[in-house]
Amino acid sequence: MLTKRIIPCLDVKDGRTVKGVNFVNLRDAGDAVELGALYAAQGADELVYLDIAATVEGRSTFIDLVRRVAHTINIPFTVGGGISSIADVSALLHAGADKVSINSSAVRNPDLINELALEFGSQCIVVAIDTRYVETSAGVFEHIVHTHGGRKPTELRTIPWAKEVEERGAGELLLTSMDTDGTKNGFALELTSTISANANIPVIASGGAGNMEHFYDVFTEGKADAGLAASIFHFREIDIPDLKQYLQNKALPMRMTK
Amino acid sequence: MKTVIIKYNAGNVQSVMYALDRIGVDYLYTDDEAEIRSADKVIFPGVGEASTTMSYLREKGLDKIIPSLKQPVLGTCVGMQLMCRFSEENNTTCMGIFDVDVKRFPATPGIKVPHMGWNNITNYKSDLTKDLIDNAYVYFVHSYAAPVCEYTVATCDYINPFSAMLHKDNFHAAQFHCEISGDVGQKILENFLKL
Numbered sequence: 001m002l003t004k005r006i007i008p009c010l011d012v013k014d015g016r017t018v019k020g021v022n023f024v025n026l027r028d029a030g031d032a033v034e035l036g037a038l039y040a041a042q043g044a045d046e047l048v049y050l051d052i053a054a055t056v057e058g059r060s061t062f063i064d065l066v067r068r069v070a071h072t073i074n075i076p077f078t079v080g081g082g083i084s085s086i087a088d089v090s091a092l093l094h095a096g097a098d099k100v101s102i103n104s105s106a107v108r109n110p111d112l113i114n115e116l117a118l119e120f121g122s123q124c125i126v127v128a129i130d131t132r133y134v135e136t137s138a139g140v141f142e143h144i145v146h147t148h149g150g151r152k153p154t155e156l157r158t159i160p161w162a163k164e165v166e167e168r169g170a171g172e173l174l175l176t177s178m179d180t181d182g183t184k185n186g187f188a189l190e191l192t193s194t195i196s197a198n199a200n201i202p203v204i205a206s207g208g209a210g211n212m213e214h215f216y217d218v219f220t221e222g223k224a225d226a227g228l229a230a231s232i233f234h235f236r237e238i239d240i241p242d243l244k245q246y247l248q249n250k251a252l253p254m255r256m257t258k
Numbered sequence: 259m260k261t262v263i264i265k266y267n268a269g270n271v272q273s274v275m276y277a278l279d280r281i282g283v284d285y286l287y288t289d290d291e292a293e294i295r296s297a298d299k300v301i302f303p304g305v306g307e308a309s310t311t312m313s314y315l316r317e318k319g320l321d322k323i324i325p326s327l328k329q330p331v332l333g334t335c336v337g338m339q340l341m342c343r344f345s346e347e348n349n350t351t352c353m354g355i356f357d358v359d360v361k362r363f364p365a366t367p368g369i370k371v372p373h374m375g376w377n378n379i380t381n382y383k384s385d386l387t388k389d390l391i392d393n394a395y396v397y398f399v400h401s402y403a404a405p406v407c408e409y410t411v412a413t414c415d416y417i418n419p420f421s422a423m424l425h426k427d428n429f430h431a432a433q434f435h436c437e438i439s440g441d442v443g444q445k446i447l448e449n450f451l452k453l
Contacts, residue, residue, distance in 0.1 A: 002416060003376045003395065040440070045376055071276050076397055076438045096272040098438060121306060123372065123399045171399075172374065200370050225375065255376040255395040257440065 001253040004219045005045035005226035006240060007204060008233040010035060013053040015065045017234075033068045039233070040073045042240040043257040047073065048101070048174075048228060051081030063095045070096020078126055078174075084112070086119055093120060101126040101174055104147040107154055110168060117169025126204075127170040131158040131191065132178040143191055150178035162195045173199060174228065176206040184210025184232070192222040204228050212238060212246045219252055261451065262297035264324070265289040267306065267314045274303045274334075277437035281448055291323055298329055299451055303437075304336030308360075308402070309348035312340060325353050330453040331429050332386075338424060338431035339402060347402050356424050356431070358407040363417050372401045377414050379422040379434075384411035386423065386430055386449045394442040396422070396434040403433060 011018050016030040036047050049069065051062040059082070066079055079092050080101030089100050106113050106127050116125045130150045131143050143158035162173055175195055177188035187208045196203040202225035205218045209229040218224045232238045248254040263274060265287050278285050285301075286293055294300060302324060304311070315321040324331065324341070333341045340352045345360040352360070363371045378393040387394075403420035406413055412423035414433070424431040430450060436443035 001378065002373065005375055070273060071279060074277065074280065074438060074440050074444055076435075094272055096276055098273060123305070123374070171372070201372070202370060202374050225370070257395075 003045070003253040003255045004224075004247065005204075006043075006215070006243060006254075007046045007048055007226050007228040008039045008044050008240070009048040009050060009206070009228050009230040011050050011052045011230065012062065012065060013051070014058055015061045018052060032065055033072050035234075036069055036077070037072050039240065040075050043244055043255070044075065044240055045255055046075060046226070047077040049077060049079045050101075051079070053081075055082075063091055066092055066095040066097050080126070080128060084108075086115060089116055089120060093124065097124075099124040099126050099172070101128045103128040103130065106165060107145060107147055107156065110164065113165055113168040113170055117171070122169045122171035122201075125170050126172045126174050127165040128174040128176065129158060129162060129165070130176045130178055131188075133191075146178060150176070150181070158191070159194060159198070163198055166199055166201050170201060172202045172204065174204045174206060177208060180208030181206070183208050186210065186214040187218040187222055187224070187227070189217055189222040192218060192224050196223040196225070202226060209238075212243050215243060216247060216250055216252065219247070259283070259298045259451070260296065261285040261299045261301065262294050263287045263301045263303060264294065264320065266318065266320060267311060271303045271305075273435075273437045274301065277444065277447060281444065281451065283451055289318055289320065291319070294323060295327070299453070300324075300327055300329060300331045301450075302331060302333040302337040302341070304334060304338070304340065306336050307347060308336060308339060308345040308350040308352070311336060312350050312352060315340070315353075321353055325355050328428060330450065332436075332447075332450045333429070333431040334436055335400060335433060338433050339400075339404065341424070341429060341431050342404050345402060355429050356404070356407070356409045356426055358404050358409065358421070358424075360402045360404050362402050366417050369417055372399055373403075373416040374399045377416060377434075379412045379414050381410075382412045382423075384423055384425050384430065385453060386425075386432075386446050387412055388449050390442060390445060396432075396436070396439040396442055396446075398434045400433060 076098040078099040084105035145156040204226040205224035206228040341355040409424040410421040414422035
């Protein structure tokens with residue numbers, strides 16, 4: 001049976017993880033390769049590496065990191081941050097990334113999604129959508145796509161945008177609710193469910209995970225295909241083996257590695 | 259031992275190379291006929307679309323070389339599909355090593371296509387699945403699949419049961435991506451390299 005996926009996300013800058021990491025058994029907690037390898041060994045189903053600086057100077061360091069990650073781990077991983085051209089994607093895939101995630105560049109130039117899907121195949125093109133529930137100029141509350149780490153609203157409504165990126169050739173959606181992100185009060189279930197039910201491609205839910213039940217909720221009520229989180233894994237508030245066992249005990253299909 | 263990864267217009271084969279690095283095997287990435295024919299093991303990876311890939315193989319003569327190989331050959335993902343007779347993906351005539359037609363997953367309400375993620379395989383009967391735990395999980399990304407047939411040596415279930423692995427004579431194939439399927443995928447690759 002196709003399993004639900006658990007995906008830790010690592011924010012990196014200059015090749016090192018930036019969010020504080022509380023793994024005492026790691027020689028170097030800032031080493032993004034070592035941390036990724038640990039998650040893979042613990043049973044993470046995929047990894048996401050985000051280049052949060054995404055500067056021109058930092059790009060070669062990031063590509064070097066991607067190469068080292070690909071050499072080390074034997075599960076799929078996605079990379080994102082500052083990707084805006086076919087050349088960017090080509091460099092990252094050739095370094096060994098399995099998928100790339102685009103966000104602001106897709107909003108700026110939606111044709112990029114079509115071009116990347118045609119060039120590299122939909123299976124490796126993830127479109128990340130940062131969304132926030134805000135009052136529009138018309139005075140109504142709507143889910144609106146945001147860029148710049150969720151700070152800058154766009155003109156795009158989230159639900160039709162999700163459908164559009166699929167039609168343009170995205171292979172997967174990474175949906176982050178800026179309303180729930182960082183709250184630890186749970187994922188945005190209603191929106192995730194609406195988007196996943198509308199989509200014929202997998203939806204990775206992100207933002208708001210605080211406990212194991214939140215993952216159960218996003219896989220059932222939220223209809224998500226995968227759940228992504230960062231700090232709760234980095235700070236070991238939830239251990240991946242415990243989380244997967246918990247979800248399996250609640251009859252969700254999980255890939256158990258031990 | 260000489261291992262060759264067949265070079266063609268497939269998408270990213272880097273992860274296959276890294277997987278072989280992890281196992282500690284040297285390989286050559288080439289489309290040269292003499293090099294391919296003199297290899298002990300041949301890997302035919304695949305990420306891409308069937309018809310453009312087949313055209314490319316024809317252009318290079320690889321569509322004739324691959325089926326005539328005598329040493330162990332492992333095709334993965336689209337590589338496996340191109341070793342079948344025909345693919346519904348843009349109605350493509352393939353190499354016909356396995357006499358079976360690759361079909362698109364039928365549209366089914368509430369079930370997404372592509373089949374993307376980790377799924378378990380069952381009913382193993384291949385040298386490549388030796389010493390594997392039952393119901394091992396491997397990583398799939400595909401919208402087309404070969405139905406269960408006489409060459410099936412491992413099955414997977416998504417909408418319908420389909421062939422996760424095929425075997426005929428010296429030809430082996432896996433629909434999933436061994437190279438990123440964790441320890442299970444690595445074991446399958448190691449078993450192939452030991453043939």
